[in-house]
Amino acid sequence: MRRRILSGRALGAGCVAAALIAGAAACSSGGGAAAGAVPAGGAAAAAGSRQPLVIGISLSLTGDFGDTGKAAERGYELWADQVNKSGGILGRPVELKIVDDTTSATQVVTNYESLITQDHVDLVFGPVSSLLTVPAARVAARYGYAFLEPAGGAQTVFDLHLHNLFLAQASPVLDLGQSFVDYILSLPASQRPKTAAYSSVDNPFASPVVALVQQQLQAAGIKTVLSQTYPSEQADLGPVVARVVAAKPDLVVDGTQGEDGYETVKDFVQQKFSPRFLFMPNDASDPVDFPAQVGIGNVDGIYTADTWSPLAKDPGNAAFIKAYLGQYGGTADQIDPTSAEAYTCGEVLQEVAAKTGSVANAAIISALHAGTFSTIEGTLSWNADGATDGHGTLLLQWVNHELVPVYPVADAAAPPLNPKPAWGA
């Protein structure tokens, strides 16, 4: 999955805004009295009536994350439609109250404050992107609301150490390379790469992932012939790629973000270098844009990773895809993983309500910390900070122009393709 990331300029502005909001939130939550201002679980829950169960969500329906926000909206609404058809949650119909945050870290705080204190929603689900999840989760924590969130997987989210936060993905961003490491180390020694080059943009969604992969492969005896991080301001990646080419590695791990991934592949093609193994954790997992940008003839053999795939064999996944296509049309490979992650938030809520017989926020938080939950993203459980265990990441590879899970073996739809075919093959 392509983790949503802002450009250097926008990211800078966003970080400043997020820092200001975080600071303001920290100041205002100092006394802790605010948590009691609104009853956690909402009035309706306390009444135990058949009133609608209102779930408040702030989504980026416009702005930089507009496409991802709309994908999450589709996932949330699909789940709500399905759960209502099956009688709702504990007999109460689900009603979503979705508001637009315009991809603004300021607006997302206003939205959740308003949803909780003015609309008195029963529950909340998270927004899209780690950037917006951080301030939003703080608001939810202040009022004692459980915060199931679909797309805030960066380490900055878990560094908040919030007890109410739960990521609805099989693994946080940092563990995105784990399935690739596991796969490489599962190969017989004779088939493993002997040398590796690690190249990454300086970005919290990319460089920590690459560094973790490097650390593990290096410890396993794969020689590092190049390790470089380039600034996000790097205008032309030709020289960056030239450095990798000069190192002649068997394996390249390339931590790109956004347009960098497309440009990197183009530069590899133009410089006529095709490594035996090429792992691009982020950009290559976009089933639509990636082949369109780099050319369908240049995708085969490239490894990537994600927490969800339309071909994954997790329980309920086939039914989710069928329902999604029935409601929104298109093809399975066009489903944005964010839709699946948003849908997963609903699945988890449904399951926890069935287990506990309650939709009170305190009960939900307690139950989520204690149990495991079966979803279309795999079986989820959380540590104290809300991160999932990281073992559910799927290793995907482009095989015959299609993105398919190839590892772990239990989830594989095709055997891995090694070595990577030449460009244009």
Add this chain to the structure above:
Amino acid sequence: MHTFVQALILGVLTGGVYALMSTGQTLVFGVMRVVNVAQGMLVILSAYLSYTLHQKLGIDPFATIVIVMPAMFAVGVLIQLAFIRPVKRERTEISFEQTLLIMFALAVGIEGLVDLCYTAEYRSITTSYANSSWTVAGYTFSVVRVLAFALAVVLLAALWLLLNKTEFGRAVRATVQNPTSARLLGVDTERIGALGMGLGISLAGASGAVFGLIYPFNANSSYDLVSRLLSIVVLGGLGSVIGAVVGSLTLGVAEAVVAATISPVWAPFTFLVVLMVVLLVRPQGLFGAVERGAL
């Protein structure tokens, strides 16, 4: 050594593309005394136009220049007549700041429109030759970058001829060097200003197609671009065409060589060091005049 030479090749070819973009910007400053902070956005707008012509009508991106350049020329003239001329006519002390804000507002407005029409999704102009390259003596030459460099050479040569060998060019240079004297000698400086603005922005039109062939882009790409173009123009000397070309090649080569042979971390910083050193020694830039223009 191989990596160094390969980086040098990449740097020169990239510098050529930047030369095309920055020349238009410096020309606008030279003729109109307007810091065109919208040049990056106009390059991106041109890239979208070229992309659309290629996608919808199947026109080769290089051939789209025949349509995009005149279209952007018209946009430039329109900007001058509708937004810049009224402010310049007032001849107030703050007209410089006003035009700066006008160009910034235009950039933001165009960015919004482009986002509305094309969304924030990245686009690339992809052709059959987009990823092709030639190998000569073990060094690779990207076909697109070589063609882009050749286009830059042709257009910059044409610009040089236009400025130095034609009546219009003499009028432009006179306007740059001393607008008051030019007016006294019968040069219609307002007309020259409009045509100069059109010419500068038409160069953004040409470079847009090239930019879209080499780099993926969306509306946000304009911000990185304009900061680089401004740095190039300041290094070369505001208003100097030759300065813009030299500045572009300096940026391209410095960044590529440092990134490939030392570390990419230092690449953007290296150019800024060069810029600072040059400005300390020659505050007017490499080819800038102390007073007015230096076309």
